[in-house]
Amino acid sequence: MTTPATPLRIGLVGTGPWARNTQAPALAAHPGVVLSGVWGRRAEAAGELAAAHGTTAYTGDAGLDELFAASDAVAFALPPDVQAPLAARAAAAGCHLLMDKPVATTVEGAREVAEVAERARVASIVFCTLRFAPETADWIAEQGATGGWFTAHAEWIGALWAPGEDSEYAASPWRREKGGLWDVGPHALSVLIPVLGDVTDLTAVRGPAGTHHLVLRHTSGASSTVTLTLAAPVAAAGVGIELRGEHGIAGLPRWDGAVGAFGAAVDALTESVRTGEAHPCDVRFGLRLTELLAEAEAQAGT
Structure with a gap:
């Protein structure tokens, strides 16, 4: 794992099993970042996960903006169609993005995130496990x-x-x-x-x-x-x-688990932030995946 001169402050949005089992442990253990906070819809869940990793808990709509203000980047552990609009909001606030796959389950939702990230000139990574393990x-x-x-x-x-x-x-x-x-x-x-x-x-x-x-x-x-x-x-x-x-x-x-792979995705985001160069598995790639999956869904029917 890379260790930048100035640690990247990464906030975590979400408190479910994926956040608890993979993202929070990986972020807290990474030597090159600081887990700047955990946001959850339920204050109790956010408090428990934040306390387990020695960081600040946030909740509510105002708390989301506070987490963005305290972070250089935001990692998302949410259902895709909840993730997409919040990621667009984070990008508009100037935060780099570490998103889960799929970015969204609608092309419109994925495209909005990609366009906002491009306008805001923020770096992005979409965590597809096999690309980073x-x-x-x-x-x-x-x-x-x-x-x-x-x-x-x-x-x-x-x-x-x-x-x-x-x-x-x-x-x-x-x-x-x-x-x-x-x-x-x-x-x-x-x-x-x-x-x-x-x-x-x-x-x-x-x-x-x-x-x-x-x-x-x-x-x-x-x-x-x-x-x-x-x-x-x-x-x-x-x-x-x-x-x-x-x-x-x-x-x-x-491959050996998701925590190490997520740490490698953090490395990739850190490098993209440092160099300004887009990673191949960024939000634009996430948009392309959404386009293909939406087409497959439409062809196959329900």
């Missing part, structure tokens, strides 16, 4: 440099709502409503696009158990397929991405 980030860069791929397949098959499963994330209303397409689809696309190029054609159909199947054509000429769901049986669950090309077959390696 060291094991997978290195693999993505290596496969992009290798080239020669003609096809790929990605599958992210989760069992979040299977009987007997007790994940904290299963209670999320937006995940229940939008399913695997929106929750884990960004992960798959965030790997395929930097290796194979942007998507030029997309076809999407629905399958059983909330499954979405995508067929993509990329600017490199390669094609790929993607299978996504969060509602599979436990025995069917698994994650894998495989590339095939003139150099053989390459499979996505395993």
Whole structure:
């Protein structure tokens, strides 16, 4: 992790499981930043999370503005369509953005954030785990440099709502409503696009158990397929991405948790702030992901 001369003050907006398990611990432990505060809709939750990490709690609409004023950047751990307008508000206040995927579940919401961030000239990162976990980030860069791929397949098959499963994330209303397409689809696309190029054609159909199947054509000429769901049986669950090309077959390696990956995303934001150079996985990339997922949703129907 990088340690800038002046630590970046990063506030956290959100107090749910993702904030508690990943973002707050990563920010509090990072040597190059200061966790400048935690904002939550419920004062009790904000107070508990802030106290656990030795920082200030904020709540209410005025508290949000106070957190922005006390921060150089803001990290978001909120449902996407709550995140988007608050991120636009933070950018307008001059705060750099560390957003979760997806940026929003509407193209209009994602575009608003991207446009406000551009006007305000703030740096941004969209946290797609595989783009920042060291094991997978290195693999993505290596496969992009290798080239020669003609096809790929990605599958992210989760069992979040299977009987007997007790994940904290299963209670999320937006995940229940939008399913695997929106929750884990960004992960798959965030790997395929930097290796194979942007998507030029997309076809999407629905399958059983909330499954979405995508067929993509990329600017490199390669094609790929993607299978996504969060509602599979436990025995069917698994994650894998495989590339095939003139150099053989390459499979996505395993990665070690989200806290370290989030720390790497903090590094990336810090570097973008320092240099003024946009990161490839910024809010404009988040907008592109939203465009593709919205198109897939429209094609596949409900």
